Amino acid sequence: MINVGVLGASGRMGSAVIQALTTDSDAKLAAAIVRKNSSSYGKSATENEPVHFTSAEELQPDQIDVLIDFSLPEALTENLKLAEQYQLPIVICTTGLNDEQKERLAQAAETVPVLYASNTSIGIALLEQLVGLSSAALPDADIEIFEAHHRHKKDGPSGTAITLGQAAAKGREQRWEEVNDGVRTDGVRSEKGIGFSVMRAADIVGEHQVTLAVDGERVEIGHRVSNRKIFAEGAIRAAKWLKEQAPGLFSLQDTLNLQDILQRLLKR
Ligand SMILES: NC(=O)C1=CN([C@@H]2O[C@H](COP(=O)(O)OP(=O)(O)OC[C@H]3O[C@@H](n4cnc5c(N)ncnc54)[C@H](OP(=O)(O)O)[C@@H]3O)[C@@H](O)[C@H]2O)C=CC1
Numbered sequence: 001m002i003n004v005g006v007l008g009a010s011g012r013m014g015s016a017v018i019q020a021l022t023t024d025s026d027a028k029l030a031a032a033i034v035r036k037n038s039s040s041y042g043k044s045a046t047e048n049e050p051v052h053f054t055s056a057e058e059l060q061p062d063q064i065d066v067l068i069d070f071s072l073p074e075a076l077t078e079n080l081k082l083a084e085q086y087q088l089p090i091v092i093c094t095t096g097l098n099d100e101q102k103e104r105l106a107q108a109a110e111t112v113p114v115l116y117a118s119n120t121s122i123g124i125a126l127l128e129q130l131v132g133l134s135s136a137a138l139p140d141a142d143i144e145i146f147e148a149h150h151r152h153k154k155d156g157p158s159g160t161a162i163t164l165g166q167a168a169a170k171g172r173e174q175r176w177e178e179v180n181d182g183v184r185t186d187g188v189r190s191e192k193g194i195g196f197s198v199m200r201a202a203d204i205v206g207e208h209q210v211t212l213a214v215d216g217e218r219v220e221i222g223h224r225v226s227n228r229k230i231f232a233e234g235a236i237r238a239a240k241w242l243k244e245q246a247p248g249l250f251s252l253q254d255t256l257n258l259q260d261i262l263q264r265l266l267k268r
């Protein structure tokens with residue numbers, strides 16, 4: 001049984017992780033961590049078990065094996081400090097990180113196991129591989145990425161959309177900085193640019209579509225999530241894997257054998 005500390009525990013994803021832990025036979029909720037000024041602070045985090053929303057300062061580190069972070073980028077530094085202070089593996093699922101924050105992940109990974117996943121679903125991990133493969137196989141195709149999320153989302157393009165763009169660039173051995181067109185404000189695509197379009201509406205959980213288009217033909221690779229349980233269970237699966245690792249910076253791909261499967265199939 002592993003004991004999980006959830007950071008950002010009062011949020012949409014924090015609540016989904018807490019819910020998923022109630023039915024997991026190998027992992028349980030050990031701490032539901034929020035800001036001290038959170039409206040949830042001190043309230044009960046679960047219906048039947050005696051876990052209350054608590055602050056990082058009150059944490060009992062000996063009762064925790066691994067942390068899962070679904071807070072916001074503003075909390076990243078403090079959350080990594082917590083992992084370092086108590087030598088706890090940490091799965092970071094927050095998106096919208098800037099370059100400095102990404103460097104901070106690598107720095108923390110020198111002393112604790114850190115897994116960063118902009119999307120914890122296996123479907124998106126698979127899409128990443130398929131996008132890399134498609135982009136290499138169709139070197140002249142124009143690549144565009146569409147993503148749709150709920151009206152409350154605070155960052156865009158989504159972390160997943162950026163990860164998929166990076167997979168496409170990697171497939172063509174291109175530097176991401178040179179091909180990232182972002183969300184075009186003038187509507188004009190650069191020659192090798194990868195562009196993004198973003199929809200924010202109602203309760204959409206998470207949708208991504210990568211289009212590779214040549215004149216007269218179009219490949220579309222897409223993924224839709226309709227329940228946050230998918231992300232929650234993926235994060236818990238990653239946490240179980242990370243708990244067994246030495247310090248280092250990992251991705252969801254490290255926990256799966258998708259590359260091996262693809263390589264085996266491509267050799268046939
Ligand atoms: N990797 C993945 O698969 C997925 C990643 N995400 C990402 O996870 C993150 C959270 O998403 P979601 O649950 O929808 O967001 P919410 O806004 O619902 O939750 C955010 C949580 O962070 C807490 N929080 C806000 N500001 C701070 C702060 N400055 N310091 C500490 N805690 C803070 C809030 O707590 P309170 O206000 O109570 O203090 C709340 O619990 C986003 O970055 C999102 O993009 C989302 C889905 C899947």
Ligand SMILES: O=C(O)C1=N[C@H](C(=O)O)C[C@H](O)C1
Nearest residue numbers: 095118119153158159160206
């Ligand atoms: O904020 C969300 O909700 C989501 N964020 C992640 C992202 O930015 O990619 C993953 C998921 O699609 C949901």
